Amino acid sequence: MTNIKILTMPGCxxxxxxxxxxxxxxxxxxxxxxxxxxxSKHPEVAVQYQLMSAPGIVVNDKLEWAGGVPKENDLREKLKSY
Known part of the structure; x- marks a missing residue:
């Protein structure tokens, strides 16, 4: 099963x-x-994934994108690769 985490912060x-x-x-x-x-409520998560700018997109515990949003097809292909 694939897991995706969206790491956010206020004002992003x-x-x-x-x-x-x-x-x-x-x-x-x-x-x-x-x-x-x-x-901002769970700073330990930002530290865990070494997130420097939001949003962060983590797929199966690996930070795949930070500071922007991937193209829909790029995310789809990444998810299918797991």
């Missing part, structure tokens, strides 16, 4: 788009587990 311009994309992928891949984490 791209975080809503990242969350929307993750839940869109869940519609296509029902087994996908989506978790949204506000790193």
């Amino acid at each position: 311009a791209h975080c809503p788009e990242a969350k929307e994309l993750a839940f869109k992928m869940k519609e296509e891949m029902p087994d996908l587990m989506v978790e949204v984490i506000d790193v």
Whole structure:
């Protein structure tokens, strides 16, 4: 089962788009587990993944994107590769 975490923070311009994309992928891949984490409330998560800018997109415990939102097809292909 593939897990995706969206690491967000208040005021992040791209975080809503990242969350929307993750839940869109869940519609296509029902087994996908989506978790949204506000790193301002859980700074240990930002440290764990060495996140320097939000949003962060973590797939199966590996930070794959930071500071922006991938193209839909790029995320889809990454998720299918797991």
